[in-house]
Amino acid sequence: MTNKKTAHIISHTHWDREWYMPYEYHHALLIELMDTLLDTLDRDPDYKSFHLDGQTIMLEDYLQVRPEMKEKLTKYIQEERIHIGPWYILQDEFLTSSEANVRNLQVGHRDAKSYGGKISKLGYFPDSFGNMGQAPQMLRQADIDVAAFGRGVKPTGFNNQVSEDAAYESPYSEMIWQSPDGSKVIGILFANWYCNGMEVPVDEKQAIAYWEKAIPNAEKFASTRHLLFMGGCDHQPIQTDLSDAIEVAKKLFPDVDFVHSNFELYVDELKKDLPDNLQTVHGELRSQRTEGWYTLVNTASSRVYLKQMxxxxxxLLEKVAEPLAAFAHQVGKPYPHHLFVYAWKTLMQNHPHDSICGCSVDEVHREMVTRFEKSKHMTEMIIRESIDGLIPAIDTTAFEGKEAFPFTVFNTAGYNRDGFVEVSIELKRRYFSEAYPTRLAREMKVEPIAAGAVMDAEGNVIDCEWIDGGVMFGYDLPKDKFRQPYMARILKLRLQAKDIPALGYKTLAWVTGAANPEAASQLTGDFTMENSNLKVEVLANGSLKMTDKATGHVYDGLNVYEDAGDVGNEYMYRMPEGTTPLTTEGVDAERTVVEDSAFRTVIEVKHNWSIPASADELLHEEQLEIVGFPNRKAKRSKEMVAFTIVTRYTLDRDAKRVDVHVTMDNQSKDHRVRALFPTGFDAETHLADSIFEVARRNNVPAPEWQNPSNDQHQQAFVSVSDGKLGLTVANKGLCEYEVSQDNKNTIAVTLMRSSGELGDWGYFPTPEAQCIGTNVAEYAIIPHAGDVVTSGAYEEAHSFQVPFLVRQTDVHAGSLPANHAFLEWAGEQVAFSSLKMAEETDNMVARWYNVALEPRTLKVKLPEAVKGFYRSDLLERKGEAVANDNNGAAIELGAAEIFTLGIEK
Known part of the structure; x- marks a missing residue:
């Protein structure tokens, strides 16, 4: 074996689709780049290949403007001179859901496959702001055994300057990266960033200086003689004279073999030389062994409204529309794969790290709002059409012989559950063809509503609350005629729906004349509400004193608000030195009972608070002078402005959680607002919902950590437990939290953050990131025994995200029973993830993941005959058969395993 070094120069560009300029500015530059690339490939046979940044959307964006270039583009992809895939976009891994990360992989593979060439089998994460711990397992399921990444293992500071004196998790730029389940991939760190081979000089004098610096820098971290030089950077134009530059390098450095390489060639050679003593890094890569100033974690709270949308x-896509469309497919309705691809692609166009992270200029994020709405509206149409297909198939003849108005409650959350339901029942409908709308409304409004009750299909009466809903306008959109507007007489019902099966539905009916039993109020004091599980007192300062009846434990001072200054930027939070956060702990609040029934109690709290108007004038000076945020001396302004917070605490009948809805009228700049939940538990670690896992993280950061703040990412929840008791805070789109080092292990959840600049490599003002005006937040407080996994509280937190859907129907026969689960499953410490139809096979595929670090059993059963079950993967391919016993199967899941089941019917 030769000891000669090989310099692998891989041409690429890292394409932030939108960032410090609006999308179309970047788009125009992309067209120019791609035109130049194709011209270079035409002109220079020695220009061997180009790595197209691992994301197929670049092809889509280019061909949108240059469709005439598709044939040439396809030619070079098939000749393996342009390398594409495996992703659709380069996402932020922690701010996008588990299933969104999967759809990204699926769409990227499908789109790359359509060009007829090889798909790049490289887990490419060049600039993700931290890496998900289950990535090795996910990649392995897509036949990818190597990942390349730029962050998460060793520190990369301002302007991507590498720290020289840090303790690294790996001594090499190559390592083994292992998921919690044991899956491993080779990890390649861009130790000198993904631009260490850019702009290679042709001039000999410049080339000597360039390579005399670049080669030792690469050798310093490389574990083999194969040195990686990434020939590109952010929006890097094509180096059209690279072939000449390589020839110059060969002449000047004959002891080094310079190769215009690609990742496939580089990895093949690398594998042959890797030493046996590579370090193994485990799970999430979040730069925890750094000083903590440049982890970019606070993008989790930049422009919170984007995360909520x-x-x-x-x-709606993964937990509502996909399962509903799969249900409807079982009764003959075609599964709308094309509509799902459009909805997912439109949504994923908001998932690149500089987009969903909220760290771009204002124009970028305005366009994102429109994309969110487009994706949501298409998804809502899929939901509507799916329910339209299901309703006629559901048999409601159990209500024959009664003056009944049936309605079906759909539960797509993946877990059996009870819950508060509101439904508007049409008692009568009259179309505009009958009379003028005003006359219809007037005549119908005076029609009386007869008393009645809600009944289930077995004839049991379910107590409810009902009110006259007046007259409402609506319209039908028939498939064979013009729209049909109407006026309807409305009855509004509120009830506690019980035992709604996971991945199924339950049909109830309003029955006129039936007796509705009386039910007691939940209000047991002026501002105390109580059900069978919880006693909740709203204190004078607006915080909660909560008693968990199952354990007897009392939590006090929950949901105090904290406001602190922020002299950071869209990437990172920084509290001004020498300042102390303000809190509402000593602020009296206005308390009002706004709703009191047997089914739901709501107490509203209003804080009329006063906080600093902004940072002081020094902050703007420091921004203009590009002073790094850790070194800023700005303080908070002495000018105070009103800050009104309206909180609604909701306790539903038999609920195990308190739901919280917060509305903030923000007129202040440069600050952060958090809700505080002191747990009082003695614990060194906590659990947070992450990508296909419940991640265990340390409460106290590593010794290298210098940042006073230790903020972290979450998906659906964060939880602290001492092993006997636990407190979980679930959320809707609140992606940032901290477990404070205050001897109380207080969970602090960020509700909003205001910042006036993008940050990073220059000064880009972002006034809209101050989030002036109305800001809202939704979360839930869940006390429990044990921890969030062993208690099963994760199911409650996951279900909190997913709405019930209710649709009125009529009395008719159908092929489906009145109450039904399309798929039944059980598994202790197993979490449901998705149910849909596979695009290529049109088989049903369902996915779960084991949240335990020990093996668990998943049991699955379908109500009707199936051809068979099989193991699938994240690409939804057909694998080995799973034993089928009476339309059911028992599958042993490994620790932390992500498991996809294929079902042939």
Whole structure:
């Protein structure tokens, strides 16, 4: 074996689709780059290849403007001179859901495959702001055994300057990266960033200086003689004279073999030389062994409204629309794969790290709002059409012989559950063809509503609350005629729906004349509400004193608000030195009972608070002078402004949680607002919902950590437990939290953050990131025994994200029973993830993941005959058969395993 060094120069560009300029500015530059690339490939046969940044959307964006270039583009992809895939976009891994990360992989593979060439089998994460711990397992399921990443293991500071004196998790730029389940990939760190081979000089004098610096820098971290030089950077134009530059390098450094390489060639050679003593890094890569100043974690709270819209969109797609469309497919309705691809792609166009992270200029994020709405509206149409297909198939003849108005409650959350339901029942409908709308409304409004009750299909009466809903306008959109507007007489019902099966539905009916039993109020004191599980007192300062009846434990001072200054930027939070956060702990609040029934109690709290108007004038000076945020001396302004917070605490009948809705009228700049939940538990670690896992993280950061703040990412929840008791805070789109080092292990959840600049490599003002005006937040407080996993409280937190859907129907026969689960499953410490139809096979595929670090059993059963079950993967391919016994199967899941089941019907 030769000891000669090989310099692998891989041409690429890292394409932030939108960032410090609006999308179309970047788009125009992309067209120019791609034109130049194709011209270079035409002209220079020695220009061997180009890595297209691991994301197929670049092809889509280019061909949108240059469709005539598709044939040439396809030619070079098939000749393996342009390398594409495996992703659709380069996402932020922690701010997008587990299933969104999977759809990204699926769409990227499908789109790359359409060009007929090889798909790049490299887990490419060049600039992700931290890496998800289950990535090795996910990649392995897509036949990818190597990942390349730029962050998460060793420190990369301002302007991507590498720290020289840090303790690294790995001594090499190559390592083994292992998921919690044991899956491993080779990890390649861009130790000198992904631009260490850019702009290679042709001039000999410049080339000597260039390579005399670049080669030792690469050798310093490389574990083999194969040195990686990434020939590009952010929006880097094509180096059209690279072939000449390589020839110059060969002449000047004959002891080094310079190769215009690609990742496939580089990895093949690398594998042959890797030493046996590579370090193994485990799970999440979040730069925890650094000083903590440049982890970019606070992008989790930049422009919170974007995260909330994203969470709503993802939930509707993966937890509502996909399962409903799969259900409807079982009764003959075609599964709308094409509509799902459009909805997912539109949503994923908001998932690149500089987009969903909220760390771009204002124009970028305005366009994102429109994309969110487009994706959501398409998803809502899929939901509507799916329910339209299901309703006629549901048999409601159990209500024959009664003056009944049936309605079906759909539960797509993946877990059996009870819950508060509101439904508007049409008692009568009259179309505009009958009379003028005003006359219809007037005549119908005076029609009386007869008393009645809600009944289930077995004839049991379910107590409810009902009110006259007046007259409402609506319209039908028939498939064979013009729209049909109407007026309807409305009855509004509120009830506690019980035992709604996971991945199924339950049909109830309003029955006129039935007796509705009386039910007691939940209000047991002026501002105390109580159900069978919880006693909740709203204190004078607006915080909660909560008693968990199952354990007898009392939590005090929950949901105090904290406001602190922020002299950081969209990437990172920085509290001004020498300042102390303000809190509402000593602020009296106005308390009002706004709703009191047997089914739901709501107490509203209003804080009329006063906080600093902004940072002081020094902050703007420091921004203009590009002073790094850790070194800023700005303080908070002495000018105070009103800050009104309206909180609604909701306790539903038999609920195990308190739901919280917060509305903030923000007129202040440069600050952060958090809700505080002191747990009082003695614990060194906590659990947070992450990508296909419940991650265990340390409460106290590593010794290298210098940042006073230790903020971290979450998906659906964060939880602290001492092993006997636990407190979990679930959320909707609130992606940032901290477990404070205050001897109380207080959970602090960020509700909003205001910042006036992008940050990073220059000064880019972002006034809209101050989030002036109305800001809202939704979360839930869940006390429990044990921890969030062993208690099963994670199911409650996951279900909190997913709405019930209710649709009125009529009395008719159908092929489906009145109450039904399309798929039944059980598994202790197993979490549901998705149910959909596979695009290529049109088989149903369902996915779960084991949240325990020990093996668990998943049991699955379908109500009707199936051809068979099989193991699938994240690409939804057909694998080995799973034993089928009476339409059911028992599958042993490994620790932390992500498992996809294929079902042939």
């Amino acid at each position: 994203n969470a709503e969109n993802q939930t």
